[in-house]
Amino acid sequence: xxxxxxxxxxxxxxxxxxxxxxxxxxxxxxxxxxxxxxxxxxxxxxxxxxxxxxxxxxxxxxxxxxxxxxxxxxxxxxxxxxxxxxxxxxxxxxxxxxxxxxxxxxxxxxxxxxxxxxxxxxxxxxxxxxxxxxxxxxxxxxxxxxxxxxxxxxxxxxxxxxxxxxxxxxxxxxxxxxxxxxxxxxxxxxxxxxxxxxxxxxxxxxxxxxxxxxxxxxxxxxxxxxxxxxxxxxxxxxxxxxxxxxxxxxxxxxxxxxxxxxxxxxxxxxxxxxxxxxxxxxxxxx
Numbered sequence: 260x261x262x263x264x265x266x267x268x269x270x271x272x273x274x275x276x277x278x279x280x281x282x283x284x285x286x287x288x289x290x291x292x293x294x295x296x297x298x299x300x301x302x303x304x305x306x307x308x309x310x311x312x313x314x315x316x317x318x319x320x321x322x323x324x325x326x327x328x329x330x331x332x333x334x335x336x337x338x339x340x341x342x343x344x345x346x347x348x349x350x351x352x353x354x355x356x357x358x359x360x361x362x363x364x365x366x367x368x369x370x371x372x373x374x375x376x377x378x379x380x381x382x383x384x385x386x387x388x389x390x391x392x393x394x395x396x397x398x399x400x401x402x403x404x405x406x407x408x409x410x411x412x413x414x415x416x417x418x419x420x421x422x423x424x425x426x427x428x429x430x431x432x433x434x435x436x437x438x439x440x441x442x443x444x445x446x447x448x449x450x451x452x453x454x455x456x457x458x459x460x461x462x463x464x465x466x467x468x469x470x471x472x473x474x475x476x477x478x479x480x481x482x483x484x485x486x487x488x489x490x491x492x493x494x495x496x497x498x499x500x501x502x503x504x505x506x507x508x509x510x511x512x513x514x515x516x517x518x519x520x521x522x523x524x525x526x527x528x529x530x531x532x533x534x535x536x537x538x539x540x541x542x543x544x545x
Contacts, residue, residue, distance in 0.1 A: 358395060358397075361395070361493075366391050368395070368396050368493065369391040369392070369393050370497050371489060371493040371494075372390050372466075372489070374496045374499040374500050375484065375489060375496045377480070378485075378489065380464070381464055381466050381469065381481060382465070382466055383465055385452055386452065386465060386466045389414075389419050389467075392414045392415045392416075392417040393412055394413055394414065394415050395413035396410075396411070396412060396413070396485075396489075397410075397413075398410055398490045399411065401428075407428065407430030407431060408428070408429055408486065409426055409427070409428045409429075410427045410428075410482065411424055411425075412425040412426075418447060419447060419450045420444050420446050420447060420450070421447065422442060422445050424442070425441070425444065426441065426442045427440075427441040427442075427470055427482070438473070439473045441471060441473070444467070453467055453471060469481045
C-alpha cells in the first residue's frame, strides 16, 4: 500500500475517534437535576443547613469530651480506692490506740453521750444509767465505697440485758433504698426499757427506741450525730463536763474571795489527765 493511502486511512480513523468522543458528550436535558445555585437558595434554608452542620460538629465534639470525662472519672475512682486503702490502715492504727486509752477512763462513752447537746435530748434517766456500762464504741464502714456501716456498742456486764455487744447496721437494699437492722436486745426480767415505755410517745425519741426502730431512716438524726460528730472526736464532748466543773469552781472561788491557791492534781478523770491519756503527753487542747 502506498504512503498516500495509509495517510488517508489514518486521517479517517482520527476523525471517527473525534466523532465518537463528541457523541459521548451530550448536553444534559432540561429536566435533569442540577446543583443548586447558592444565590438562588433562600437564606432561611441556607441557615438551617449551616445550623445542622454546626450541631453535628458540636455533637461529635461533645461525645469526645464526654468520653474523656468518663475516663478521668474512672481514674479518679481507682485513685480514691487506693488512697482509701492506704489511709484506712493508718487511721485504724490510731483508732485502736484511742480505744485502748479510753478503756482506762471509766464511763467515758456514757459521759460523752450525755454531754452531747443533741444526743442528751434522746436519753431518759434509765438510759443514761444503761449507757454508764458502755465501754467501747466502733463505727465500721462496709466496703471501700462506703456502701454502709455498722455501729457497735460494747457493754460491760449490767443488770439490764445479757448482750455484750449491740449492733445497728445500715446498708443498701435490693432496690437501692437504705435499710437498717439491729441486734435483738436480750432484756433481763423487769428491765425491758422498751416494754416499760410502750404507749409513751417519748419512746420514739429514746435511745433504745431508736436502736430498734427501722423506719424513717432518711431522717435518722442519731446515726448522723454518732457518725459525723461523736465518733470522729468523742473527747471534745467528754470534756464538756470537765469544763462545766471548772467554771463552777471559778464562780465559787469568786464568791468566797481570794484564798489559798488550790494544788493542781491529775487524778483519773480530770481534764489534764484525760488529755494525756487520750492524746498523749505532748498534745494538749487549747
